[in-house]
Amino acid sequence: MERLRDGRGEPPPYAERVLDVVERIPPGKVMSYGDVAEYLGEGGPRQVGRVMALWGGAVPWWRVIRTDGTPAPGLEEECFARWREEGTPMRGLRADMRSARWDGRTL
Structure with missing residues (x-):
């Protein structure tokens, strides 16, 4: 899939x-x-975080979060709005990792 580039190169x-x-x-x-x-x-998590920080704007970045269910700092409000729109299970201000976590195999 072709992604929009953000000036950081390929x-x-x-x-x-x-x-x-x-x-x-x-x-x-x-x-x-x-x-x-x-x-x-x-x-590892840091490498994935770096990729998301540099090139994640063209993918559903709000679906990649911290292990504790919280979004990246500074992106909380937009993330919560997208979660509500998509029906992502939440517990307070966190994704409910038990029911929202995707294992890469099941839909």
Whole structure:
């Protein structure tokens, strides 16, 4: 899938793999940064976070969150609005990781 570029150049192959996984997360579901890395079998939460910070604007970034169910700092309000729109299960100001977490296999 062709993505909009943000002036930072073409994402490297690892970043493309991360973005591909993020694009597949269904509406109403989330994965933590670590979940994405584990699914890919490479990198870690920080590497996934870096990819999302640099190139994540063209994918459903609000579906990739911290392990505790909270969105990235500074993006909370937009994230909550998108979660409400998509019906993402929440517990207070967090995604309900038990019911919202996507394992990459089931829909």
